[in-house]
Amino acid sequence: MIQKLLLKISLMLCLLTGFVLDAGAQVQRFPKPEFQSGYEVPKTLEPAPRAPFMEYVDLFVLVAVMSITTWFIFKKRSRKAILWLSVFSLAYFGFYRNGCICSIGAIQNLSLSLFGNDYSISYTVLAFFTLPLLFALAVGRVFCASACPLGAIQDLVIVKPIKMAPWLQKTLSLFPFVYLGLAVLYAATGTDFIICRYDPFVGIFRLGGEFHMILLGICFLLIGMFVARPYCRFVCPYGAMLKISSLFTRKHLSITPEECISCHLCKDSCPFGAIDYPVNEKENKATRNDFKKFILYAALIPVLMFVGGWAVSSSYKLLSSGNPDVHLANMLVSKPELMQQSNDIDVVTFLSSGESLKTLVSQATVIQDKFRVGGWYLGAFIGLVIGISLLNQVIFRKRSIYEANKGDCFSCGRCMDFCPVGKPEHPYHQIKTNDEELEK
Amino acid sequence: MSKLQSRRQFLKEILRYSVGVALVGVAGYSLKKAKANNYVWQIDPFKCTSCGRCETHCVLKPSAVKCFHAYALCGYCDLCGGYLKPGSTERNTAAENQLCPTAAIERRFIEEPYFSYHINEDLCIGCSKCVKGCTSFGNGSLHLQIQHELCDNCNECAIARVCPSNAIIRVPANNPYMIKGNFGPSKKA
Numbered sequence: 001m002i003q004k005l006l007l008k009i010s011l012m013l014c015l016l017t018g019f020v021l022d023a024g025a026q027v028q029r030f031p032k033p034e035f036q037s038g039y040e041v042p043k044t045l046e047p048a049p050r051a052p053f054m055e056y057v058d059l060f061v062l063v064a065v066m067s068i069t070t071w072f073i074f075k076k077r078s079r080k081a082i083l084w085l086s087v088f089s090l091a092y093f094g095f096y097r098n099g100c101i102c103s104i105g106a107i108q109n110l111s112l113s114l115f116g117n118d119y120s121i122s123y124t125v126l127a128f129f130t131l132p133l134l135f136a137l138a139v140g141r142v143f144c145a146s147a148c149p150l151g152a153i154q155d156l157v158i159v160k161p162i163k164m165a166p167w168l169q170k171t172l173s174l175f176p177f178v179y180l181g182l183a184v185l186y187a188a189t190g191t192d193f194i195i196c197r198y199d200p201f202v203g204i205f206r207l208g209g210e211f212h213m214i215l216l217g218i219c220f221l222l223i224g225m226f227v228a229r230p231y232c233r234f235v236c237p238y239g240a241m242l243k244i245s246s247l248f249t250r251k252h253l254s255i256t257p258e259e260c261i262s263c264h265l266c267k268d269s270c271p272f273g274a275i276d277y278p279v280n281e282k283e284n285k286a287t288r289n290d291f292k293k294f295i296l297y298a299a300l301i302p303v304l305m306f307v308g309g310w311a312v313s314s315s316y317k318l319l320s321s322g323n324p325d326v327h328l329a330n331m332l333v334s335k336p337e338l339m340q341q342s343n344d345i346d347v348v349t350f351l352s353s354g355e356s357l358k359t360l361v362s363q364a365t366v367i368q369d370k371f372r373v374g375g376w377y378l379g380a381f382i383g384l385v386i387g388i389s390l391l392n393q394v395i396f397r398k399r400s401i402y403e404a405n406k407g408d409c410f411s412c413g414r415c416m417d418f419c420p421v422g423k424p425e426h427p428y429h430q431i432k433t434n435d436e437e438l439e440k
Numbered sequence: 441m442s443k444l445q446s447r448r449q450f451l452k453e454i455l456r457y458s459v460g461v462a463l464v465g466v467a468g469y470s471l472k473k474a475k476a477n478n479y480v481w482q483i484d485p486f487k488c489t490s491c492g493r494c495e496t497h498c499v500l501k502p503s504a505v506k507c508f509h510a511y512a513l514c515g516y517c518d519l520c521g522g523y524l525k526p527g528s529t530e531r532n533t534a535a536e537n538q539l540c541p542t543a544a545i546e547r548r549f550i551e552e553p554y555f556s557y558h559i560n561e562d563l564c565i566g567c568s569k570c571v572k573g574c575t576s577f578g579n580g581s582l583h584l585q586i587q588h589e590l591c592d593n594c595n596e597c598a599i600a601r602v603c604p605s606n607a608i609i610r611v612p613a614n615n616p617y618m619i620k621g622n623f624g625p626s627k628k629a
Contacts, residue, residue: 016478049588119610
């Protein structure tokens with residue numbers, strides 16, 4: 001009974017003083033009881049996370065899928081096999097691994113690790129970032145063909161792809177580079193992982209998430225029925241890097257196993273507009289005269305880089321307002337009355353932390369300066385990309401056959417399926433012989 | 441092969457190797473800083489201000505953040521600040537007296553004058569009402585932790601992004617919890 005009384009008294013004292021003590025106080029206000037009844041204090045359960053070695057299983061699956069895809073593309077030449085492999089990847093990396101671990105998101109981990117202070121990337125994440133790029137440099141975008149769950153889910157919903165005007169397709173394909181630059185800037189300043197935050201399919205993989213993101217995912221899939229793989233072609237920042245790697249690969253998927261007969265069946269089969277057609281000599285002469293244009297565009301690149309750098313850097317205030325510290329500092333500076341009375345959780349927590357507004361503002365200024373400097377790099381990068389794509393318009397490449405555009409091709413293998421060369425049973429040959437007979 | 445073609449071939453070769461070298465260079469450079477250990481997200485209970493955002497901002501519904509009870513720290517109070525609503529008339533398990541909105545805290549009598557409190561994880565939604573009560577009036581043995589069997593371990597935790605006190609941090613996967621320990625000799629308030 002005395003114990004109980006003591007407890008009550010101490011509790012009363014505590015109630016009186018409790019409000020004064022701050023929330024995280026490390027005080028054991030009430031002594032640990034000495035139990036008479038033999039009660040044993042239980043241990044707090046700590047359910048273990050997924051075993052760390054499972055990360056290596058993920059890595060193994062990634063390498064295996066990309067290697068098997070390479071084999072399917074070059075030896076088996078089978079679209080069906082690649083399709084089933086992509087279904088497996090969708091199930092494994094998408095629905096089983098819930099879209100995390102992912103090469104696209106790894107861009108941000110790498111940026112944060114390179115530019116941030118207190119984060120270091122893990123070996124598996126680094127491998128997830130590097131390996132698909134190395135594969136692309138060696139054999140083309142096999143990662144996009146079947147290892148990427150985002151690509152797989154979009155590839156499965158293609159119903160009736162429309163042909164896009166080349167100018168529109170080329171212009172829209174610039175956006176991934178902008179997105180890539182923004183993602184690196186935001187991750188490097190420790191602000192946000194925008195690729196993960198605005199990943200439209202992760203909510204579908206998890207069968208739950210924010211309403212507007214799932215809605216966006218469904219929109220992407222609906223659009224994807226007619227504009228094939230819209231995320232991969234016009235949004236994916238990792239796709240932009242894979243595109244550059246893949247452009248310089250020596251070995252790449254070939255549409256036809258032997259000599260091209262220029263039947264252009266492959267061009268109609270490709271939903272992504274990634275097949276280049278033969279260019280004739282007349283066109284050649286016309287573009288050869290564009291030498292002046294070439295010089296002009298080449299001289300334009302540094303100008304574009306400077307203008308881009310200046311434009312992005314001077315909008316640092318807008319860009320940095322996504323940072324929570326900068327946002328809070330801006331809010332408190334513009335509305336000082338919030339310091340007196342506010343229900344905002346961020347403001348209340350900041351005030352109770354005892355930090356002065358001055359330190360917050362100086363922290364925010366440091367981050368804003370990072371955005372100002374990073375803005376120059378980002379803007380120059382965007383200018384460079386636009387400049388090079390302009391320059392590409394006046395560079396003539398002689399082509400006598402139909403071939404896959406190494407940069408844009410996802411190595412999905414549809415064109416191999418449609419190519420009649422070496423397939424005597426292909427309807428193309430029958431139609432052709434029929435036509436010839438009719439002519440006779 | 442024409443002269444033009446072979447020159448283009450040569451330029452392509454150079455570009456191919458420079459892309460390769462750049463890639464290996466970046467990877468090699470970051471390898472210096474890389475670690476074998478992977479990270480998971482966890483709440484630092486001493487930074488946590490029990491603002492309630494863990495309940496609402498997790499990508500999982502209900503949240504992967506649960507209340508954990510550091511039994512070693514608990515005072516086994518009859519009048520528990522984490523269990524009872526402030527101003528409750530009776531100290532019993534009646535619904536109107538319970539602070540927890542889902543009745544996830546199980547109160548059991550042990551011996552005069554001690555009661556034990558146990559969290560039913562299936563019911564807990566991570567709202568931190570009990571945590572606030574316990575840290576304000578008690579020992580602070582109730583505190584929030586990320587339950588790793590449930591957590592998806594997103595690349596960037598959606599709660600960490602909005603946590604007002606930056607209490608959600610990356611911790612090594614082989615030591616994934618920050619359970620409050622015993623703070624040594626007790627001090628009276």
